[in-house]
């Protein structure tokens with residue numbers, strides 16, 4: 423996917439300022455940046471929820487504005503930050519909604535759809551709760567079910583907007599490991615927004631650092647995450663430590679805190 427000279431404004435407020443970027447096929451790319459820098463806006467533009475003011479986004483060299491929503495949803499699946507569904511919808515039913523782009527007046531759910539739904543329920547670990555209403559699931563199970571609905575679309579590209587929000591650390595890691603597995607075992611191209619810099623660092627091949635509507639850094643994690651880039655993006659001084667060759671950002675500094 424290519425982002426070419428992309429600008430976006432709400433009224434007179436310029437939110438994204440001539441952004442260009444290349445999203446690598448088969449890799450995990452994570453967008454980080456401070457609140458209000460334009461991450462969600464970029465996400466909505468890349469997923470056809472918003473239209474660019476200038477420039478464009480290209481999938482296999484086709485401007486996504488020229489791709490119908492139905493066709494787009496066979497190539498790109500989206501997991502939003504806030505997901506709503508009627509409380510009584512079961513896990514299986516929710517995942518089956520993911521097959522919608524393939525259905526038509528003449529084509530109802532068939533064996534292939536059923537096989538995909540079964541595969542998705544197994545891979546996301548929601549099989550044993552398949553007949554439970556979504557409302558009865560824990561936060562982590564719910565999120566896996568919504569990722570399942572996106573997977574049932576059988577796309578090569580998956581977008582996730584802050585997939586770990588509201589989850590405790592156990593479920594956060596579980597979701598990130600599922601995302602890693604989807605990339606590693608099924609070669610899915612993943613684009614996500616994360617707030618946790620350490621998780622971005624350890625679960626992505628490439629990081630895009632946004633600030634005030636501009637890409638400040640993009641690249642291989644270890645190379646671009648440094649004290650100075652973190653300061654540039656988030657305006658904080660954080661220490662970076664190395665353990666067994668891997669970098670970790672200390673999200674509190676010695677002089678902060680009560681004690």
Ligand SMILES: Nc1ncnc2c1ncn2[C@@H]1O[C@H](COP(=O)(O)OP(=O)(O)OP(=O)(O)O)[C@@H](O)[C@H]1O
Nearest residue numbers: 432433435437455456457458459460461462463464
């Ligand atoms: N519908 C809207 N109308 C006007 N301005 C908006 C609208 N949605 C977002 N904005 C503004 O656009 C800017 C970028 O918002 P965006 O949601 O893309 O930021 P973000 O980086 O995703 O932030 P966060 O980390 O807080 O989710 C913000 O200043 C926000 O107030």
